[in-house]
Amino acid sequence: MTTQHQKEAGGMRTPHRRDISARQDLLGRELRQLFDDYTQEDMPDDLQDLAERLQAAFEGREPDGEAGAADGAAQPAAEPKKD
Secondary structure, eight states: OOOHHHHHTTTOOOOOHHHHHHHHHHHHHHHHHHHHHHHTSOOOHHHHHHHHHHHHHHHTSOOTTOTTOSSSSOOOOOOOOOO
16 A cells, blocks of 8 residues: 555655665765775875974974974975086
8 A cells, every 4th residue: 555655756665764774884884994095095205294394383393304404394406507
């Protein structure tokens, strides 16, 4: 026996709480796996250096390996002279 609402909805039934919970659990596991995969990726060296310089500036100290820099920023490498 179908209700008027079911006829209007094309015969689709309302999902049960158990079905909704199962879908939420699956979605949660998939999102967690995406997050875990993302956080396990290696950080590029340039980004790592930038993060270290920003952290050092925030803490008011010289960045690691940059003790010779006056302002704490990385100094660009000198370009070789062209003949």
